[in-house]
Amino acid sequence: MSDKATLTYGGKSYDFPVVVGTEHERAVDISKLRAESGLITLDDGYANTGSCASSITFIDGEQGILRYRGYPIEELAQHSTFPETAYLLMFGELPNATQLMEFRGLLTEHQFIHENMRHHFEGFPSDAPPMAILSAMINAAGCFEPALVELERSDHFMQSAARLLSKVRTIAAASYRKSMGLPINYPRYDLSYTANFLYLMFCMPNMPCEPEPELVRALDVVFILHADHEQNCSTSTVRMVASSQAGMFASAAAGVCALWGPLHGGANMAVVEMLEQIHQSGESVESFVSRVKSAHAKLMGFGHRVYKNFDPRAKIIKRACDQVLAKLGVRDPLLELALRLEEVALRDEYFIERKLYPNVDFYSGIIMRAAKIPLGMFPVLFAIGRMPGWIANWREVRSNAKARIYRPRQVYTGPTQRTYVPLAERK
Ligand code: CMC
Numbered sequence: 258m259s260d261k262a263t264l265t266y267g268g269k270s271y272d273f274p275v276v277v278g279t280e281h282e283r284a285v286d287i288s289k290l291r292a293e294s295g296l297i298t299l300d301d302g303y304a305n306t307g308s309c310a311s312s313i314t315f316i317d318g319e320q321g322i323l324r325y326r327g328y329p330i331e332e333l334a335q336h337s338t339f340p341e342t343a344y345l346l347m348f349g350e351l352p353n354a355t356q357l358m359e360f361r362g363l364l365t366e367h368q369f370i371h372e373n374m375r376h377h378f379e380g381f382p383s384d385a386p387p388m389a390i391l392s393a394m395i396n397a398a399g400c401f402e403p404a405l406v407e408l409e410r411s412d413h414f415m416q417s418a419a420r421l422l423s424k425v426r427t428i429a430a431a432s433y434r435k436s437m438g439l440p441i442n443y444p445r446y447d448l449s450y451t452a453n454f455l456y457l458m459f460c461m462p463n464m465p466c467e468p469e470p471e472l473v474r475a476l477d478v479v480f481i482l483h484a485d486h487e488q489n490c491s492t493s494t495v496r497m498v499a500s501s502q503a504g505m506f507a508s509a510a511a512g513v514c515a516l517w518g519p520l521h522g523g524a525n526m527a528v529v530e531m532l533e534q535i536h537q538s539g540e541s542v543e544s545f546v547s548r549v550k551s552a553h554a555k556l557m558g559f560g561h562r563v564y565k566n567f568d569p570r571a572k573i574i575k576r577a578c579d580q581v582l583a584k585l586g587v588r589d590p591l592l593e594l595a596l597r598l599e600e601v602a603l604r605d606e607y608f609i610e611r612k613l614y615p616n617v618d619f620y621s622g623i624i625m626r627a628a629k630i631p632l633g634m635f636p637v638l639f640a641i642g643r644m645p646g647w648i649a650n651w652r653e654v655r656s657n658a659k660a661r662i663y664r665p666r667q668v669y670t671g672p673t674q675r676t677y678v679p680l681a682e683r684k
Contacts, residue, residue, distance in 0.1 A: 266294060280315055297666045304562065307488075308663070309496065313346060313649050314487045318563035323570065325485055326350070334573045339480040340364060340450050343645035346485050347418050347652065361450075363419035368444040368453065370427050371401045378435040387637045388523075390432040391425070392513040398424050399506025417505050418648045425509075425644050426450065429637045430457030451477040454641070459629065472628045475581040476638075479621055482570040483639050485646025491515040491522065495647040499654040500663040512647045513640050519557070522639040524618035525625070526632055528558035532591040532598075532622075542597045550607045558595075558619030559602060560611070570617035578620045581627055592623045 261272045262285040271294050274286045284307045291297050300306045315324045323330040326345050333342050344352045344360050352360060377397050381390050402420055431441045434457075442457045452473045460466035486492065494515035498508040516522035535545050549556050561568055582589060599615050602608045625635050654660050 299668055308493060311653060314485045316487050316563055318565050321564060321567045321569045330569055334478050334481050337481060339477050342481045342484050343422055346645040346649040364423040364450060365446050367420040368423045368427055370424055375441060378431060383436050387432050387633050388513055388517040391429055391637055391640060392510045394428045395506055395510040399504060414652060421505060421509060421648060422644050426454045426641055427457060429641055430454060433458055433634055471581055471584040475577050475624050476628055478577050479624055480642040482574060482617060483642030492646055492650050496650050496654050497663045499651045500660060505651050508651045509647050516640055517636060522636040524557055525622045525635040525639060528618055529622040529632060531557045532594050536590055536594055542601050546601050546605060556602060558615055560613045561616045565612040567614045568616045571615045571619055574617060574620045578623050581624055585627060587627050589623060589626060595623060
């Protein structure tokens with residue numbers, strides 16, 4: 258195998274080293290390309306660009322493999338918990354019993370938001386998009402933790418990571434409670450991370466209330482499956498912001514904004530909206546799919562930039578969805594519709610040709626509906642799940658002594674130089 262790639266241009270040849278990853282994926286290192294040849298690369302949507310070397314998550318899109326720090330997602334979804342998986346992503350190894358207990362202790366210790374922050378929620382209109390509130394409130398929380406966002410000591414990283422991970426869940430639930438005119442709950446010390454989230458969302462302070470274990474486990478699996486996904490849009494955003502040496506809270510707040518759109522974290526919401534629309538209109542699945550094709554539109558929850566055979570997360574989440582609905586005795590017509598839609602699309606030449614399969618968002622919304630999570634909060638749950646991945650990536654950028662600011666180039670296609678025309682002379 259060659260350890261260099263040669264580019265021939267303008268009668269000259271240029272050699273570039275080939276970098277090989279631990280899973281044998283290869284990349285041409287073009288960092289000297291412009292200096293040596295005057296050329297840059299142009300790669301729409303970064304589909305062929307390796308923006309960094311990273312040791313956090315491995316994906317093989319052709320074979321449907323996803324591993325966090327080497328551990329297959331299937332094993333983590335079956336055996337791990339969200340805090341343990343978060344620890345693995347952020348610190349590189351599975352914790353031992355003492356480390357896990359300490360980390361859980363930190364999550365519990367830091368689960369409250371500063372009392373003054375409760376007033377911040379009052380500034381938002383009740384119909385404000387939850388992702389806008391989440392992003393703003395993460396930045397606000399950062400204002401209360403200014404000393405903790407640097408990496409001078411490793412326990413500082415542990416402290417800030419635990420604070421951000423724990424508080425994001427408290428903030429998310431508080432924004433929902435506020436929008437509903439309900440009292441904001443205080444987290445409980447005796448509940449797990451995910452059980453506490455359901456408690457904060459749905460329990461009333463004057464009534465005994467225990468989140469259902471089946472839902473807690475299903476949501477924990479949803480969080481694990483979302484915890485990282487290498488250089489996706491929001492994680493790349495977090496790394497981009499981190500590369501300017503911005504703090505952890507600011508970088509995570511930017512990640513929330515990048516996640517918001519329907520092509521990324523907003524897709525779980527768009528899937529349920531699509532299924533509701535089909536259900537209410539009574540249109541057949543076949544006719545809906547054929548309209549999608551003729552409009553060259555998108556079937557939400559289908560397709561992925563990297564996965565070209567199947568999304569391993571979708572397989573797990575589909576099973577979890579079946580299980581939780583069966584255990585709760587819930588019959589959701591949208592699940593039946595989703596199953597039928599998947600069946601029809603997977604048999605259709607249009608989807609086969611383009612290698613379009615259900616992605617993680619196709620079934621996650623059904624679990625969230627079973628948990629009575631309101632539609633607008635679906636992307637917020639994605640953000641809670643993705644937080645460990647963002648934190649791990651933030652750390653990787655900030656702890657790299659050789660890290661440079663992320664600053665891509667462009668091919669300019671605007672007007673060439675022209676002379677300023679005074680206002681009175683313009684037509
Ligand atoms: N339904 C119908 N056609 C599709 C879909 C879809 N969901 N996705 C892609 N295509 C078509 C697309 O129109 C194009 O067709 P043609 O070659 O004829 O122009 C072809 O497939 C290639 O698509 P692309 O837009 O170049 O693919 P991409 O890699 O740029 O986009 C994607 C990936 C996930 C944004 C896209 O598949 C999509 O918009 N899916 C729907 C939204 C969605 O479910 N997003 C969640 C992604 S998974 C969770 C996450 O990481 O956020």
